Amino acid sequence: MTTATAASGAPAAASSSVDLNPPPPPPDPNQEEQPPPEEQPPPPPEEQQPPPEEQPEEQQPPEQQPPEEEPPPNQDKQLQQLTPAEEKNLQEQIDKLEDKKLKDQLTATLKEAQAFINDPKTSKADKAIYNRVLKDMQAALKAIQDPKTTPEQKKQVTKVVAGLNEAVKKSLDPKASAADRQSFKELASFMSNALAVAIDPKTKPETRAFVMLVLDNLSTGLLAATNPETKPTKPEDEKKIKDTLQKNANALKVYQDPNSTQQQRDEAKATLDQLRDATQNSQYLSLVAELKRLKAPQECLTSVENRTKEAGWPDGSLWGVADETCAETVQAGAEDTDSAWSEMFQCILDQPFSQCAATVPKNSGP
Known part of the structure; x- marks a missing residue:
């Protein structure tokens, strides 16, 4: 940047000397001899060359770092085929x-x-x-x-x-x-x-x-x-x-x-x-009590228990209730509108069970 400024400054100085020397005739030839100074642009490039030499030196280190940080091969050795x-x-x-x-x-x-x-x-x-x-x-x-x-x-x-x-x-x-x-x-x-x-x-x-x-x-x-x-x-x-x-x-x-x-x-x-601890959840236990009240078959109860162990409450429990072995029980539960669980059973009939968690009675614990 400093080199460019010096270069632009050189022609400015030359123009000011041209204005001062016109009166005397002898200086005019001197001014014609000043074109050589115009050939002085070579020095500026020489001054501009050092910066590029310094830049590659600064760019080289980062390029050399990645290869130095290549330990993946060592990791491969730890897990051989x-x-x-x-x-x-x-x-x-x-x-x-x-x-x-x-x-x-x-x-x-x-x-x-x-x-x-x-x-x-x-x-x-x-x-x-x-x-x-x-x-x-x-x-x-x-x-x-x-x-x-x-x-x-x-x-x-x-x-x-x-x-x-x-x-x-x-x-x-x-x-x-x-x-x-x-x-x-x-x-x-x-x-x-x-x-x-x-x-x-x-x-x-x-x-x-x-x-x-x-x-x-x-x-x-x-x-x-x-x-x-x-x-x-x-x-x-x-x-x-x-x-x-x-x-x-x-x-x-x-x-x-x-x-x-x-x-x-x-x-x-x-x-x-x-x-x-999903099968010890109070809401899960309340759901099981409701299923038993509706006389759910053992296959249905087993499905709800297993899915609850596997995916937790309430996702696993709803998955279990949506099983075919619980189909008749779910239908009966939806029709029993006096039960707090009726809305959940109806949701399972009409919607994907994953959208029914919000219909589980809030105060359903035993």
């Missing part, structure tokens, strides 16, 4: 399962996951996620076969593995939308992380029990939400339940993340406690 021996061992662990249906499902999903990992189009980040999920699944299957694992623990871990498998399967479904695949991929990643914590011998017993309980509910909820016989039939309801499951999975992730603040952990724990 399954070796042929590990893949064989994983299949062997699957073959040891007693549930043939689950065995077949896991085998099919394993092949899909391996094909996805080996696809050149798959990003390194996704390769790392699915490799880790498969390794965590392998560890869980080994835990099932461990003689030290109790029958109850085996049953619980098996259920979680089934839910995790469903999440992986849905995340790789080519017929699903990109948003759904991303959602299920995140869910699979969260569940995988939590499962690894739960089966880690170093995990405190109380933490293990809590995490496994939440994983159990998430797994059964995921399976119910994707099972044609129990899944929500309306798109609004399907999205609501999926979002609820995702919210609980996110809470579980925050709760077990060592980098979470105490406040974050407390908030996540509160969310998970609501899910865990």
Whole structure:
């Protein structure tokens, strides 16, 4: 900037000397000799050259920083792809399962996951996620076969593995939308992380029990939400339940993340406690009492209880009431206009159940 100012100043000085020298004739030739000074523009460029030399020097450091901050390769080393021996061992662990249906499902999903990992189009980040999920699944299957694992623990871990498998399967479904695949991929990643914590011998017993309980509910909820016989039939309801499951999975992730603040952990724990204690909620208990008053069949009561455990109150409970096994009970409840629950039952008949939470009686607790 200073160089440009000096350059503009030079011609101004020249013009003032021209005005002063015209009277005497000799100076006129001197003025003609002044054109050489006009050739003095070369110096300004020389003065302008240094700045560009300084600019590249200032631009070079930032360009050199990115390569220095390239530790992703190190992360890849931490999550290496399954070796042929590990893949064989994983299949062997699957073959040891007693549930043939689950065995077949896991085998099919394993092949899909391996094909996805080996696809050149798959990003390194996704390769790392699915490799880790498969390794965590392998560890869980080994835990099932461990003689030290109790029958109850085996049953619980098996259920979680089934839910995790469903999440992986849905995340790789080519017929699903990109948003759904991303959602299920995140869910699979969260569940995988939590499962690894739960089966880690170093995990405190109380933490293990809590995490496994939440994983159990998430797994059964995921399976119910994707099972044609129990899944929500309306798109609004399907999205609501999926979002609820995702919210609980996110809470579980925050709760077990060592980098979470105490406040974050407390908030996540509160969310998970609501899910865990959903069947003890006073409004839920009042709803069950109303269903029994209407002589709801046991299948209906079981549906409401299971969906409440899986997706909490009120979303899970409304999901359960909307089940076909409760159809006659819902109709009877809507017709009983003297009951405080009549509006809710009528809403379930006319609207997606996800829009009926506001119709639940406010003072419905026992």
